[in-house]
Amino acid sequence: MFIKKLHTPEGVKDYLPKEAALRIEIETKVAKVFKAFGYESIKTPTFEYEEVYENKGSISEKNMYKFVDADGSVLALRPDMTPAIARVAATSFDSDQTLRLCYFEDMFRSNINYRGKQREFTQAGVELIGEKSIYADAEVIILAIESVLATGIEDFKIEIGHSWFQEGLLEELKCSKDIKEKIIKAINNKDYVRVSELSFLSQGGEKIKNIMKRLPFLIGGKEVIKNIEGTFKNEKSEAALTYLKELYSLLENMGYGKYISFDLSVIGTMDYYTGLIFRGYTPGIGFSIIDGGRYDHLLSDFGTDLPAVGFAFKVNDIMSVMVDSYKEEGCIYVYAKKENLVKAYKYAAKLRKEGEKVIVSVKEASEDDKKPKNAKEIVIFREE
Numbered sequence: 001m002f003i004k005k006l007h008t009p010e011g012v013k014d015y016l017p018k019e020a021a022l023r024i025e026i027e028t029k030v031a032k033v034f035k036a037f038g039y040e041s042i043k044t045p046t047f048e049y050e051e052v053y054e055n056k057g058s059i060s061e062k063n064m065y066k067f068v069d070a071d072g073s074v075l076a077l078r079p080d081m082t083p084a085i086a087r088v089a090a091t092s093f094d095s096d097q098t099l100r101l102c103y104f105e106d107m108f109r110s111n112i113n114y115r116g117k118q119r120e121f122t123q124a125g126v127e128l129i130g131e132k133s134i135y136a137d138a139e140v141i142i143l144a145i146e147s148v149l150a151t152g153i154e155d156f157k158i159e160i161g162h163s164w165f166q167e168g169l170l171e172e173l174k175c176s177k178d179i180k181e182k183i184i185k186a187i188n189n190k191d192y193v194r195v196s197e198l199s200f201l202s203q204g205g206e207k208i209k210n211i212m213k214r215l216p217f218l219i220g221g222k223e224v225i226k227n228i229e230g231t232f233k234n235e236k237s238e239a240a241l242t243y244l245k246e247l248y249s250l251l252e253n254m255g256y257g258k259y260i261s262f263d264l265s266v267i268g269t270m271d272y273y274t275g276l277i278f279r280g281y282t283p284g285i286g287f288s289i290i291d292g293g294r295y296d297h298l299l300s301d302f303g304t305d306l307p308a309v310g311f312a313f314k315v316n317d318i319m320s321v322m323v324d325s326y327k328e329e330g331c332i333y334v335y336a337k338k339e340n341l342v343k344a345y346k347y348a349a350k351l352r353k354e355g356e357k358v359i360v361s362v363k364e365a366s367e368d369d370k371k372p373k374n375a376k377e378i379v380i381f382r383e384e
Contacts, residue, residue, distance in 0.1 A: 011110075
C-alpha cells in the first residue's frame with residue numbers, strides 16, 4: 001500500500017544535511033563571484049500573474065504550475081527567472097540605466113516527460129540589462145566560467161552559438177512555416193535524423209540541405225567555423241559566424257579560450273533569443289549546467305525596449321556532479337557533566353568565534369566511546 005504522507009511527489013525531493021550543506025556552499029561561493037563582478041541581488045515573488053510567463057522563452061504553458069487566486073486571477077509558480085526580472089527592470093528602473101542583477105531562486109516546472117528532471121529546482125543567475133555589445137556578452141560568459149570554477153569544477157566547456165546562424169539556414173531552405181516549426185522542434189530535441197528528413201522536403205538547394213544533415217557535427221573547436229564557411233549563401237548566417245569568431249578571439253585573449261567551444265547546431269526559441277546562445281557542460285551529467293544568451297526584445301513586452309544578456313546556473317545539476325566527493329566540514333564535540341557545563345559552553349563559545357563548528361553534549365564520555373562520523377576532535381571536561 002502506497003501511503004502518500006510518507007513520500008514526496010514525483011519531481012521533488014528532500015535535501016538531507018550533506019546535500020543541504022553542499023547547496024549552501026555552492027550558492028555562497030557563486031554569490032561571491034557575482035558580487036565581485038558588480039552584480040546586485042534581486043528577489044521576485046514565487047508566483048505571479050500568468051501573463052508574465054506566457055509565450056516567454058522555452059517554457060510552454062503546459063509546463064507551468066497554475067492556480068486561481070481569490071479574485072479569479074490566474075497565477076503561475078515561477079518557471080523561469082528571466083521574464084520576472086525583465087518585468088522588474090522595465091517597471092522599476094530608469095530606461096537609461098545599465099543594470100547588473102543576480103538571483104538565487106527556486107523554479108517550478110511540470111515536466112510532462114519526467115526523465116529524472118526535477119520539477120522544483122534551484123537556479124542562480126545574472127542579467128546584464130541596457131548594454132548591447134560583444135563586450136557585454138563576453139563579460140557574461142566570463143562570469144559564467146568563473147562561477148563554475150568557484151565551485152571547484154575545472155573540467156567543463158561553454159559552447160557558444162548564435163541564433164542568426166540557424167535562422168539564416170532556415171530562410172535559405174525556403175520551406176513552409178509548418179516544416180520550419182517542425183525542424184526547429186527537432187533541432188531542440190536533438191533529433192537530427194528528423195531534421196535531415198524535413199530539410200529534404202524543402203525547396204532549398206542540395207548544399208543547404210547537406211548542411212542541415214551535418215548539424216550534429218557542427219560542434220567543436222575553431223575548425224568547426226573554418227569547415228562551414230563559404231558553404232551557404234545568406235548574410236544572416238555569415239554575420240553570426242563573424243560575431244562568434246570575434247567573441248572567441250576576445251575570450252581567448254583574456255585567457256578563457258580553453259573553456260570555449262562552438263555549437264552551431266544550437267537554436268533558440270525565436271521570440272526569446274536574439275543573438276548569442278551558450279550552454280555549459282561537464283562530464284558525468286547529461287544536462288547542461290548553464291544556459292544563457294542574449295534576449296534584446298523581451299523587455300519590450302513589459303513596455304521598455306532594452307537589450308539584455310544573461311545566464312542561469314543550475315545549482316541542482318552542479319550538486320549532482322559534486323555530491324559523491326563532497327566532504328562536510330568536521331565538527332568538534334565537547335562532552336561535559338552538568339557540573340562542568342558552564343566551562344564547556346565558554347570553551348565552545350571561544351572556538352565558535354574562531355570559526356569552528358562545536359557541539360556540546362551533557363553525557364558521560366570516555367576516549368573509548370565511538371567517535372561520531374563528522375567529528376574532527378573530541379574534548380571531554382572532567383571534574384579536575
